[in-house]
Amino acid sequence: MTAFDDLMAHARETAALDNVMTRLGWDQRTMMPHGAAHLRSEELAALETVLHDRRTDPRIGDWLEAAEAPDAAGQAALRELRRSYARNTRVPARLAAELARVTAMGQEIWSQARRDDDVAAFLPVLRQVVALRREEAAALANGGDLYDALMQDYEPGASGAETAAMFDRMRPRLVALREATLARPAPEPLRGTFPQDAQLRIARKLAETFGYDFAHGRLDLTVHPFCAGHGEDVRITTRVVETEPFNCFYSTVHEVGHAAYEQGVDAAHALSPLGRGVSMGVHESQSRIYENQLGRSRAFTGWLFDQMHAEFGPLNLHDADAFYRAVNRVHAGYIRTEADEIHYNLHIMLRFDLERDLLRGELEADDLEDAWNTRFEADFGTPVDRPANGILQDVHWSAGLFGYFPTYTLGNVYAGCLFKAMQADLPELDADLARGDLSAPTGWLRERLQRFGALREPRATIEAACGFTPDEGPLLDYLEAKFGAL
Numbered sequence: 001m002t003a004f005d006d007l008m009a010h011a012r013e014t015a016a017l018d019n020v021m022t023r024l025g026w027d028q029r030t031m032m033p034h035g036a037a038h039l040r041s042e043e044l045a046a047l048e049t050v051l052h053d054r055r056t057d058p059r060i061g062d063w064l065e066a067a068e069a070p071d072a073a074g075q076a077a078l079r080e081l082r083r084s085y086a087r088n089t090r091v092p093a094r095l096a097a098e099l100a101r102v103t104a105m106g107q108e109i110w111s112q113a114r115r116d117d118d119v120a121a122f123l124p125v126l127r128q129v130v131a132l133r134r135e136e137a138a139a140l141a142n143g144g145d146l147y148d149a150l151m152q153d154y155e156p157g158a159s160g161a162e163t164a165a166m167f168d169r170m171r172p173r174l175v176a177l178r179e180a181t182l183a184r185p186a187p188e189p190l191r192g193t194f195p196q197d198a199q200l201r202i203a204r205k206l207a208e209t210f211g212y213d214f215a216h217g218r219l220d221l222t223v224h225p226f227c228a229g230h231g232e233d234v235r236i237t238t239r240v241v242e243t244e245p246f247n248c249f250y251s252t253v254h255e256v257g258h259a260a261y262e263q264g265v266d267a268a269h270a271l272s273p274l275g276r277g278v279s280m281g282v283h284e285s286q287s288r289i290y291e292n293q294l295g296r297s298r299a300f301t302g303w304l305f306d307q308m309h310a311e312f313g314p315l316n317l318h319d320a321d322a323f324y325r326a327v328n329r330v331h332a333g334y335i336r337t338e339a340d341e342i343h344y345n346l347h348i349m350l351r352f353d354l355e356r357d358l359l360r361g362e363l364e365a366d367d368l369e370d371a372w373n374t375r376f377e378a379d380f381g382t383p384v385d386r387p388a389n390g391i392l393q394d395v396h397w398s399a400g401l402f403g404y405f406p407t408y409t410l411g412n413v414y415a416g417c418l419f420k421a422m423q424a425d426l427p428e429l430d431a432d433l434a435r436g437d438l439s440a441p442t443g444w445l446r447e448r449l450q451r452f453g454a455l456r457e458p459r460a461t462i463e464a465a466c467g468f469t470p471d472e473g474p475l476l477d478y479l480e481a482k483f484g485a486l
């Protein structure tokens with residue numbers, strides 16, 4: 001055994017244990033009895049201690065020094081292991097375990113607080129989470145920016161300043177587009193009640209149509225839809241509101257995009273550092289292009305209109321054009337996950353600014369609700385009516401995920417780039433989408449991007465797939481063309 005082989009064998013076992021941790025997290029949010037929250041916190045903290053010990057094992061440092069990669073994939077694996085080893089050796093075991101314990105509790109408390117519209121019930125644990133993440137960021141930043149230090153976990157190579165500059169370039173065009181769109185008469189929304197069972201039948205059909213492999217996954221219900229797992233076991237969740245079937249359908253397609261990336265990585269990379277999506281931004285590019293550029297296109301919504309008609313009978317929307325307009329209705333709603341493609345990015349910019357201030361100590365948890373409500377009214381033109389529609393709507397902060405939100409808009413930007421390149425390569429795309437045949441676009445993404453996993457750095461992954469340097473231009477051009485014509 002060479003140092004490289006020892007290192008890879010060790011990393012493989014760590015990845016297997018990490019999968020167990022992921023599955024406990026999945027269980028916590030889908031199947032776990034409500035009363036098991038304390039026990040689960042202890043279990044996750046215990047496993048986190050084991051994982052932290054493995055990830056900070058001093059032998060890794062020795063192996064990394066001596067290892068010689070046999071090929072390009074080996075070099076990329078060493079790059080990923082060097083990054084995670086440097087990250088993990090800077091965080092004390094006590095802090096890592098405490099973070100796992102408090103964020104597990106935090107998610108449970110958030111879930112109840114959201115149901116009760118009770119910010120006061122959530123604040124004590126939020127204060128704890130913020131304090132622990134600031135402490136962790138300080139350990140990671142080595143004197144640098146605290147927010148940037150946390151961003152590296154989700155988007156290696158990204159920075160808060162660069163992100164803020166990109167958001168500043170995007171905001172004027174998004175605001176102008178939003179105003180032009182809202183000035184026109186609002187399209188008729190879909191009305192009616194759509195039973196859960198029937199919605200889930202369509203959701204499963206959508207998942208299969210977009211290439212989700214149910215032999216290596218499953219679909220369950222949660223408050224906040226997500227995708228969890230890698231390789232042969234990649235699970236997704238969705239939610240059902242009986243009066244809003246698009247919520248269920250597009251949440252499902254979104255999570256299928258994430259799952260397709262994980263299910264699409266070459267089997268040769270399984271349990272290696274390359275056997276997963278390379279970053280949250282690149283991940284989100286997959287979920288977004290499935291959900292928006294493909295799933296909300298005029299061509300594909302024509303197919304979906306027929307599916308809904310077959311399942312539910314006549315709708316209040318009489319033809320596929322009216323259906324397309326309803327799917328893409330632009331409105332300044334409260335909820336990020338229900339936002340249209342224009343407002344979505346404004347939701348992200350709000351959260352990005354608040355959490356960056358929070359991490360850098362320029363805003364305290366106790367003042368977050370006021371800051372949120374003030375900013376929301378300024379950006380969206382209406383006051384927040386209740387905390388579940390405001391500060392309590394997202395799980396992220398309860399789970400300590402600061403630095404994660406901007407990767408959603410980065411994903412949109414990358415999806416814009418990928419779609420531009422895909423359209424140039426697939427002249428029959430609209431005809432395929434109209435038939436509900438997604439094999440060409442999903443095959444294109446698998447071949448150009450998904451199968452490589454973490455082989456290349458995030459931006460390089462997008463650049464290699466597109467054939468050009470990614471920026472926000474293609475997304476904004478796409479949005480202006482689409483919503484200008486609606």
Ligand code: ZN
Nearest residue numbers: 254258284287
């Ligand atoms: Zn996503």
